Amino acid sequence: MRDPRTGKRFSARSTLAGEAYALAVDRILGSESGVLEALEESIAQDPRFCMALAARYMLAKEQDEQDAADFRLRALAALEDSEEWERAHIGALFLFLDDPSKNLVSTEHYVSIFGYDLVVISQLCDYLIFHGGASKLERVQRILEAADSRLKTDWAYLARLGFAVSEAGDSARGLAIVERALEQRTSSLYVMHSYAHVLYQEHLPERSSELLLQWLERYRVRAQDGALLSHIYWHLALSQLELGDSRAAWRYYREYAAPEVSSCDRVLKLADAGGFLLRAFLSEGPSVEVSKAERALCDQYESLIAHPFIALHVSVILLVAGDRVALVALRSKLEQLGTASGRVSKAIVDALLAFLEGDYQRCCSLTKALSSSDRISIGGNYIERVLLDLLEERAELLIGYSV
Template structure:
């Protein structure tokens, strides 16, 4: 008797239990809800020759920053699928293998080819999407549009009430500037599956992009207590709440959220989230003119010192540079910039020369060389999208440029930038700054 996944794609397993546990595990995996590992382990136990269960477990290990476990599981999947798998399953496993072994360009090309043949294979369709997906970290300047195009190309294959597709389609549109459609889709996705971390994350981002801080805070405050603190995005969802408080100038509230959920001693997220969330929050706080309490920069830098030692992952490179610059470790930034320039010479750095430039700007800002910061950042600010992540995460570069312009006496250029930002979305902080510049 044939067994199928939730999208009616056949599964090469002899066990009804394995198929059921796989379907449950994939839903938990793609909603980032705890329990995915246990469900997939149960699928493997029910049928050790079920290749896609091993592959999904490998994907979960990769998302959880467990590379050795991911490589071990995908090796099993490759061996088993060669003996028992269909054409789709072999392509599925091979695509995941490329990604798990760091072959991102091959993984992206394979994922796009695979989804043209099997668009409802959502484990593979999910790979190019999201803030940390293959498109985002490809170095492409138009990856926001590429996500929209991919979702729209395959939209006819999904129902209007498909919680998974609504989550990613809404995220794609919101990040690409269609915030009204993004909000409609992501909020509907969250209604359909409340225990969907990717949906609440997408809602938080699209509300950020519309300046709807009160709505965003209501969503986060009402939802976060349901999500176990062991969840990989618990600290990051709370980071959004800390940014809302910072936007309002409520530093006491912002720091309380940071200490309880975001700081390295509190968060159980993955290294890339902890490093980027801590670095960007503390940098924003300091750049906005608030004192960072003693010890917080050192705690964040000490945690980060165990990760991302090699240059070449632009999103992490920039945040590592922020931490080093803020703690006075100029030598670390210089070494990273040198390594990045070598990669550029070899043609091996997604993002290109913009990446070492924004790292150098971090040092100049920490040294209060604000004119130099503006000189470095203004020519490359439009390219920062190439480091990946979300618009909210990348906005720290523009924040740094804006503060540098204000502090270097470039009031007209600062006003022009603030006016562009305020036309895009309301911001209490930007409005305060604009008012200050008007009377200066």
């Protein structure tokens, strides 16, 4: 059997094993339910199918499963029966999973040669979004646009390309590209997630709300176990805030996207909590309450506070909670660390502390001192990085009121 995405021949000794693996990859790239079941079916049909074993290792490693190493060893042992392209894929994937930072250059080189390997391309781009620094937007777009021509009509590729194009500044073109992906794979959580991000950049909350509600009505049950389902509800909650329906926004957030109920990974739980709470705080004022679970996220990420993305979302939650003592403690810790990324993190924490203390002039001075490159290097996507802009705009408004 051949891989339907690339046309390459699988080494699987069973057609059913190849079909189940291809289904699993579609579900991985679409952030859809049923990945584990498809991989287990593939391995059951051919216990020595290296591609299924490698994907199972990737999943086990992401989930911190105790037997993750067993799948790695089985995949490596099965390489003697594999195709050349499969060996290249597994070698690049395992190196990147082992140490993304150390193997970043070699992985970029790999995808420049094997530009059809969307699994590795996706892993690489996801990493760069958070750790790619000031040049990450152009870098991710360049990697995707250089992909093999056989991916150019693939829905999973188009969803990522459109997202990247929008993030790099051309949201109108990005929207058109993501819409092509949506036509092919309407049920995909990842495609709908990309669409929601681009609609936010295009300032289209009514359209976003309408489409998200329609999608959830049609696909919610099917997407029940998808990792991004809670994040889709978060986007819906944001659209309701933008439309002025605070009650609906809070209902969607508390029932489906708050950390107590979220299906997302730990980092996205933090980002969704901070992103919603700050927007609600700026809309409704200090009456916004922070739950125990939201406050607990701040303690969980204290050791990673030097990363600007973590610093932004932790300090946002502390601002909304009115916890000046904790913000001062964060600032002291960052002063002790003194790393390059810690400079941006410290400026963020200082700015939020100044806002909490009512020193809006100082808040603006601190945020305006952060360059465009500094802001991009915070990590994450526009909808997350824009929190700093929203805070700055409100501080400027409050300065005007206080004059």
